[in-house]
Amino acid sequence: MITQQRSLSGSSQSPRSPSSQPFLSVSVTDPAKMGNGVQAYISYKVITKTNLPEYQGPEKIVIRRYSDFVWLHDRVFEKYKGIFIPPLPEKSTVEKFRFSAEFIEMRRQALDIFVNRIASHHELQQSEDLRTFLQADEQTMERARSQETGIFKKKPADLMQIFKDVQSKVSDMVLGKEKPVEESNPEYEKLKHYIFELEDHLAEAQKHAYRLVKRHRELGQSLSDFGNAVKLLGACEGNALGKAFSELGVKSEILSIKLQKEANHLLMNFEEPLKDYFRAVQSIKATIGERASAFRQQCELAETIKLKEIDLNKLRLTRSERMADVEDEYEELKADGEEATRRFETIVRLMNEEIVRFQEQKTLDMGLAFHEFAKGQARLANAIADGWRSLLPKLEACSSSQH
Amino acid sequence: MMGSENRGFEEAHLYASREEMESLVLDDSLTGKSYSDYRSAMSTLSETHHPLSPPIIATPTDTDPLLSPPPPPYSNVSNPNSPSNSYIEPPSYGDVNFSPLDADNGVGVNSIESPIEDLEKSMVLSRSSSSSSEYLKIMVSNPQKELGASNSIVPGGNTYFTYLITTRTNLPEFGGSEFSVRRRFKDVVTLSDRLSEAYRGFFIPPRPDKSVVESQVMQKQDFVEQRRVALEKYLQRLVAHPVIKKSDELRVFLQVQGKLPLPTTTDVASRMLDGAAKLPKQLFGDSVSAIGPQDVVQPAKGGRDLLRIFKELKQSMANDWGASKPPVEEEDKEFLEKKEKLHDLEQQLNNASQQAESLVKAQQDMGETMGELGLALIKLAKFENQEALLNTQRIRAADIKNAATAAVKASRFYRELNAQTVKHLDTLHEYLGLMLAIHTAFSDRSSALLTVQTLLSELSSLHLRGEKLEAASSKIFGGDKSRVHKIEELKETIRVTEGC
Numbered sequence: 001m002i003t004q005q006r007s008l009s010g011s012s013q014s015p016r017s018p019s020s021q022p023f024l025s026v027s028v029t030d031p032a033k034m035g036n037g038v039q040a041y042i043s044y045k046v047i048t049k050t051n052l053p054e055y056q057g058p059e060k061i062v063i064r065r066y067s068d069f070v071w072l073h074d075r076v077f078e079k080y081k082g083i084f085i086p087p088l089p090e091k092s093t094v095e096k097f098r099f100s101a102e103f104i105e106m107r108r109q110a111l112d113i114f115v116n117r118i119a120s121h122h123e124l125q126q127s128e129d130l131r132t133f134l135q136a137d138e139q140t141m142e143r144a145r146s147q148e149t150g151i152f153k154k155k156p157a158d159l160m161q162i163f164k165d166v167q168s169k170v171s172d173m174v175l176g177k178e179k180p181v182e183e184s185n186p187e188y189e190k191l192k193h194y195i196f197e198l199e200d201h202l203a204e205a206q207k208h209a210y211r212l213v214k215r216h217r218e219l220g221q222s223l224s225d226f227g228n229a230v231k232l233l234g235a236c237e238g239n240a241l242g243k244a245f246s247e248l249g250v251k252s253e254i255l256s257i258k259l260q261k262e263a264n265h266l267l268m269n270f271e272e273p274l275k276d277y278f279r280a281v282q283s284i285k286a287t288i289g290e291r292a293s294a295f296r297q298q299c300e301l302a303e304t305i306k307l308k309e310i311d312l313n314k315l316r317l318t319r320s321e322r323m324a325d326v327e328d329e330y331e332e333l334k335a336d337g338e339e340a341t342r343r344f345e346t347i348v349r350l351m352n353e354e355i356v357r358f359q360e361q362k363t364l365d366m367g368l369a370f371h372e373f374a375k376g377q378a379r380l381a382n383a384i385a386d387g388w389r390s391l392l393p394k395l396e397a398c399s400s401s402q403h
Numbered sequence: 404m405m406g407s408e409n410r411g412f413e414e415a416h417l418y419a420s421r422e423e424m425e426s427l428v429l430d431d432s433l434t435g436k437s438y439s440d441y442r443s444a445m446s447t448l449s450e451t452h453h454p455l456s457p458p459i460i461a462t463p464t465d466t467d468p469l470l471s472p473p474p475p476p477y478s479n480v481s482n483p484n485s486p487s488n489s490y491i492e493p494p495s496y497g498d499v500n501f502s503p504l505d506a507d508n509g510v511g512v513n514s515i516e517s518p519i520e521d522l523e524k525s526m527v528l529s530r531s532s533s534s535s536s537e538y539l540k541i542m543v544s545n546p547q548k549e550l551g552a553s554n555s556i557v558p559g560g561n562t563y564f565t566y567l568i569t570t571r572t573n574l575p576e577f578g579g580s581e582f583s584v585r586r587r588f589k590d591v592v593t594l595s596d597r598l599s600e601a602y603r604g605f606f607i608p609p610r611p612d613k614s615v616v617e618s619q620v621m622q623k624q625d626f627v628e629q630r631r632v633a634l635e636k637y638l639q640r641l642v643a644h645p646v647i648k649k650s651d652e653l654r655v656f657l658q659v660q661g662k663l664p665l666p667t668t669t670d671v672a673s674r675m676l677d678g679a680a681k682l683p684k685q686l687f688g689d690s691v692s693a694i695g696p697q698d699v700v701q702p703a704k705g706g707r708d709l710l711r712i713f714k715e716l717k718q719s720m721a722n723d724w725g726a727s728k729p730p731v732e733e734e735d736k737e738f739l740e741k742k743e744k745l746h747d748l749e750q751q752l753n754n755a756s757q758q759a760e761s762l763v764k765a766q767q768d769m770g771e772t773m774g775e776l777g778l779a780l781i782k783l784a785k786f787e788n789q790e791a792l793l794n795t796q797r798i799r800a801a802d803i804k805n806a807a808t809a810a811v812k813a814s815r816f817y818r819e820l821n822a823q824t825v826k827h828l829d830t831l832h833e834y835l836g837l838m839l840a841i842h843t844a845f846s847d848r849s850s851a852l853l854t855v856q857t858l859l860s861e862l863s864s865l866h867l868r869g870e871k872l873e874a875a876s877s878k879i880f881g882g883d884k885s886r887v888h889k890i891e892e893l894k895e896t897i898r899v900t901e902g903c
Contacts, residue, residue: 190790194790197786197790198786198787201779201782201783201786202783204779204782204783205776205779205780205783207779208772208775208776208779209776211772211775211776212769212772212773212776214772215765215768215769215772215773216769218765218768218769219762219765219766219768219769221765222758222761222762222764222765223762223765225758225761225762226755226758226759226761226762228758229751229754229755229757229758229759230755230758232751232754232755233748233751233752233754233755235751236744236747236748236751356793359793359795359796359799360793360795362799363795363796363798363799363802366799366802366803367798367799367802370802370803370805370806373806374806374809377809377813
């Protein structure tokens, strides 16, 4: 089943009211440096425009920082297993201190895309956490954010599950069952294989794209230096020849600027999308992990249930007083088992839908990226050709004046 | 490298089948607009050339109007396809010949109208003038391997290459109008050495480098070809020098058949030994210790006469540290000014040359990375296509492949661009080489000066001695026979030295 194309600003489900389509549009803007030294960070303005009833009013502006986005990502990842959560731009440990304008702009763009993807995903957009993120005041946000650390974010049931996981792992090891349980679904295997290989390919492509940006910068610099040297050389000569050299030098410097511009364009419109693609694939890997662990839980519970059943039957035979307790446990386990199965199956279903959506989206994204790439290169090549071409008559003039 | 012609065809072919690529090129400024400006600017450009036709280079032609004027010697050097691939025909800066600063400036007749070529007039460069009445053209071709007859401990050693040097001229000194000789590289070295001895003070074009490589490399096609090209350039430059082209050494080299004698060794050890042998004689006064006039022309430093070396060394030290002024000094103001300028020029040339090199490197890197990106994308496209379960994946794979192909093509263009760039910016490096010749000329000048200074001071001290001796002998009656003898000798020495 192919999901309908979602536009960036809203769902295409049947309109709630005849007069207005429901929409939710978000933008991340105005990065501003806050704080000093090691504690410095960048804050962003997040502007929400919507007519959805769940939101307070048509427009809301809040201030958020990177770790708030991380919070949103993690919450949504926990709650919506099976869905490919939109990726975040990298958490940088080093560049943070440098905070170049380029870095800030790249991050802003990526964060904007991130939030919008959540807001336009038909399931994710209904998340309460999203609403909190988009609307809560700064203090509430901060509180929510600090609760995210470690164990505290887990509910008691989750905690139990963690213990059980550990327990079963230990017993597995003790019993010699070390191999993790995996699905034996050939189609799914293929998908996993595809994702893992895709990641490698993308890593390489992205690496070269990054280098290409660098080369543009280097060439630009080199051309500028060359132009300078030529101008100095021209200064040694007199008259017409000197002028010719200086024209050459000036033109070189002009073209070098174009190269730098193109380098930036390439960075934002080609390398970034490739990086984004790469991150998206990594996010899929995370979901694959979730599916695997859901499957494991299901299997383990099934095992445990079987064992419990054996236990119960033994007790039935001996008519022991413990039977009632064990019966209760058994029922509980069965409920858990059903829950686990349900969870797993949800993930499987969602993933199937997601993969289709993912592929379509990526085709669009990459199509645009390559388009920009080609356009940029053509533009650059033309500019350079025009530049040199326009130099020729000037050089002509210089040399003819020598006669 | 110049298989670019084939690439050009192949690409045109590839391009025809990739019309889909067109859709990616939005800015259609490629067609139309700037063509007309360009055309009017380069009026000599032939109709067959498509400057920047989207975006492939037109099929290469052999006749390029910008290069057509009287085939300068260089047109033989460049490969048949070489410049014709580009949309602009760079009027080969390679045609340029050097002539020294203090030689006759009047030679440069520009018969070639192509404007850009005139750019290189700075240090008075002259074109190989085809329209003036006399000409001397040289061509180097046909390298052949020959075996050396001399002893070789190494079996198969001592093979060398000879080159056919063809001269066409109407100069009277040369008797005939066209002739050829076979020469090997060592002969060229000899020629170059003799010229620098005979024409001190001139800016003699530098000869191609000797190469310290093993015989394996020496025999490779590329190396031999490189050397052939270099030799041709060198000889053409020599011939363009108004004074040198009339030299006997050059004439002999170009005309006289048969093997040329190899020069006597000039290594330091043998010089020292020779000099050391003579020194005791000189010191004990057995031979006339005056320097013969013909020796004066050569600098003392590289020679065999140790005594003379010492004398000049003493003089140079006296110049540097002594209180008295040497008898003759570098006074020519104009010369000093020009020297300053040249020094400055050299610095800038050096700088420009370096920047040119790093520019070339940056372009090369760009081409390489573009190619690598293209390849990585092709792999990605293939992968997506193979694993495609959904149609949208196939579409994406096609997009990726298109972009990849373009990237690979672009990388090839960069390579070509670089080849051209290297060719033209090479002139900068050549000029730098010429600077070296200038330095040699300058040092010739200063060592000649030193010699003059030495001789002058020696002369004055000899005079003094002569006077003293005469004064002394006049006091002693009868005069000492040996003293008289000494005076005679001294007078003889003075005479000779004055001659120098």
